[in-house]
Amino acid sequence: MVNHTNHDDFALDIHDLTVAYNSSPALWDVDLQVPEGVLMAVVGPNGAGKSTLIKAALDLIPRATGDIRFYGQPYARARHLVGYVPQRSSVDWDFPTSVLDVVMMGLYGKLGWFRRPGKRERELAMAALEQVSLSDLAHRQISQLSGGQQQRTFLARALVQDAQLYFMDEPFAAVDAVTERAIVTLLHELRARGKTVIVVHHDLQTVPEYFDWVALLNVQLIASGPTEVVYTEDNLMKTYGGRISTLASSRDRMEV
Amino acid sequence: MTQQEKRGWLGIGALAILFVLAVPVSAWLFNIRYTYTLATVAVGGAMLGTVSGALGAFAVLRQQSLMGDTLSHAALPGVAVAFLIAGRDLGWLLLGAGIASWLAAHFVTVVTRTTRIKPDTAMGMALAAFFAVGIALLAYIQQRPDASQAGLDTFIFGQAAAIVQQDVILISVVGVVVFICLALFWKEFKLITFNAEFARANGYPVRTLDMLLSTLIVVAIVLGLQLAGVILMVGLLIAPAVAARQWTHHLGQMVVLSALLGAVSGASGAILSALDQGLPTGPLIIVVASVLVAVSLAIAPGRGVIWTLRQQQRDRQRFAALAGLQEKP
Numbered sequence: 001m002v003n004h005t006n007h008d009d010f011a012l013d014i015h016d017l018t019v020a021y022n023s024s025p026a027l028w029d030v031d032l033q034v035p036e037g038v039l040m041a042v043v044g045p046n047g048a049g050k051s052t053l054i055k056a057a058l059d060l061i062p063r064a065t066g067d068i069r070f071y072g073q074p075y076a077r078a079r080h081l082v083g084y085v086p087q088r089s090s091v092d093w094d095f096p097t098s099v100l101d102v103v104m105m106g107l108y109g110k111l112g113w114f115r116r117p118g119k120r121e122r123e124l125a126m127a128a129l130e131q132v133s134l135s136d137l138a139h140r141q142i143s144q145l146s147g148g149q150q151q152r153t154f155l156a157r158a159l160v161q162d163a164q165l166y167f168m169d170e171p172f173a174a175v176d177a178v179t180e181r182a183i184v185t186l187l188h189e190l191r192a193r194g195k196t197v198i199v200v201h202h203d204l205q206t207v208p209e210y211f212d213w214v215a216l217l218n219v220q221l222i223a224s225g226p227t228e229v230v231y232t233e234d235n236l237m238k239t240y241g242g243r244i245s246t247l248a249s250s251r252d253r254m255e256v
Numbered sequence: 257m258t259q260q261e262k263r264g265w266l267g268i269g270a271l272a273i274l275f276v277l278a279v280p281v282s283a284w285l286f287n288i289r290y291t292y293t294l295a296t297v298a299v300g301g302a303m304l305g306t307v308s309g310a311l312g313a314f315a316v317l318r319q320q321s322l323m324g325d326t327l328s329h330a331a332l333p334g335v336a337v338a339f340l341i342a343g344r345d346l347g348w349l350l351l352g353a354g355i356a357s358w359l360a361a362h363f364v365t366v367v368t369r370t371t372r373i374k375p376d377t378a379m380g381m382a383l384a385a386f387f388a389v390g391i392a393l394l395a396y397i398q399q400r401p402d403a404s405q406a407g408l409d410t411f412i413f414g415q416a417a418a419i420v421q422q423d424v425i426l427i428s429v430v431g432v433v434v435f436i437c438l439a440l441f442w443k444e445f446k447l448i449t450f451n452a453e454f455a456r457a458n459g460y461p462v463r464t465l466d467m468l469l470s471t472l473i474v475v476a477i478v479l480g481l482q483l484a485g486v487i488l489m490v491g492l493l494i495a496p497a498v499a500a501r502q503w504t505h506h507l508g509q510m511v512v513l514s515a516l517l518g519a520v521s522g523a524s525g526a527i528l529s530a531l532d533q534g535l536p537t538g539p540l541i542i543v544v545a546s547v548l549v550a551v552s553l554a555i556a557p558g559r560g561v562i563w564t565l566r567q568q569q570r571d572r573q574r575f576a577a578l579a580g581l582q583e584k585p
Binding site for chain 2: 055058059060076079082084086090091092095096097098102105108109111113114116117139141143157
């Protein structure tokens with residue numbers, strides 16, 4: 001990076017982040033630093049604010065307080081460094097379009113206004129589809145895809161963004177074994193190329209196997225760091241077992 | 257372009273040629289004389305159908321059909337107030353309609369955002385309230401001594417015969433602007449319709465684009481009011497799109513086909529109603545459009561009812577055969 005500030009060591013640096021829907025906080029005073037080049041799982045119970053964390057980072061929802069930096073820059077200036085894989089269920093898959101077309105949407109931001117995707121964009125999209133083993137289905141209508149194929153389409157769309165840091169919101173949710181393996185392989189490829197990947201994850205058993213970094217979240221950040229250090233029974237208990245007390249204490253503080 | 261895409265465009269082209277040929281064929285078959293007046297009405301109907309068909313595709317994909325119905329009903333008080341202020345001038349009446357629709361849309365947004373009332377309830381309320389005010393104002397206008405020839409009630413069910421050359425020019429100008437907007441912002445409109453969140457993460461001003469697309473839809477509704485009427489306008493907006501969706505999986509083809517089916521509905525409804533002055537245009541247009549929808553829902557390959565049922569039957573036979581094979585030792 002050109003601009004050497006003290007933030008620069010981290011791919012993502014979240015400081016004092018609080019997000020509130022209505023009266024209760026969804027995220028409370030989160031401080032999180034993610035070093036470059038890690039595969040990080042974000043785990044926590046339902047309603048712990050995992051998706052909210054991603055959406056707040058991407059400026060998709062307003063935050064009450066907090067400063068978020070990507071390689072030392074605010075999101076508005078680091079957009080080209082960030083790729084995003086939203087939840088598969090967040091779109092209508094009966095939309096009239098093809099797999100290739102959806103993947104090319106990842107290039108719209110770079111194309112800018114008024115320019116249509118052309119041959120170059122099509123080639124980039126095909127290359128990304130190759131990486132998720134979906135080339136055969138490039139011209140398939142998206143309404144005919146299985147859940148796993150839908151997920152891989154979204155991953156390919158993020159790959160063409162050619163980002164440094166990727167956010168993936170539950171990519172492993174309800175996918176087949178083939179897709180799960182394909183995603184894991186892809187994650188390792190991304191890490192080998194020095195990318196940072198932040199994944200909202202639900203399957204606690206596979207965390208140590210798939211990820212080298214982890215953040216345990218339940219409205220507040222319970223712990224974050226290398227998986228072998230922070231992914232302990234004690235921390236999991238605090239994240240999942242202590243849910244009610246955590247919420248209550250943050251609510252109390254809100255009212256002060 | 258894939259083989260399937262090519263076939264789609266060829267089909268749409270063939271349909272367009274059929275549509276143009278229908279003019280001399282109908283003149284010969286049914287002895288219709290395309291006088292200047294009738295031609296004006298037909299062209300006006302076709303163009304209104306084209307604009308609402310194209311934008312209706314987006315309204316349907318954005319799941320805004322009920323919103324379209326609310327907006328068109330809500331236009332009525334605007335028409336009445338504009339008449340009271342400026343008299344019977346189409347430009348002013350449509351401006352009034354647009355403002356009333358916009359107010360209703362704003363009402364729905366504010367109520368949904370600030371209370372616990374759900375969007376469909378808010379829309380139902382806005383539709384009923386605005387329409388009621390409109391009907392009351394209309395009754396008041398018709399009681400006034402000078403209002404005998406006002407004929408504002410044609411806005412309720414539509415009256416194609418009222419379309420004159422000046423209106424056709426207005427419709428064409430607005431239609432061209434609409435299509436230029438669609439062409440310029442094509443990939444952006446596609447993206448915000450499919451996945452608005454991703455668009456926002458990519459830095460697109462989604463709210464502004466959203467507003468632009470919604471405004472175009474309102475424009476299509478308001479323009480079509482004179483032809484289809486406030487009660488049935490939603491049909492001209494969404495029926496062509498619903499029919500078109502059955503035949504293609506390609507957004508561009510869906511929009512073009514929807515525009516074409518809108519033109520067919522608009523023109524035939526307008527001609528039928530102009531031939532017999534007593535018939536209101538709106539219901540005729542919607543009858544034609546609904547027939548197109550019914551046929552499409554029934555026979556479209558891949559998505560039609562008949563195709564789906566046959567596929568289910570085939571699957572059942574296949575599974576039965578497989579199960580039978582497995583039972584053997």
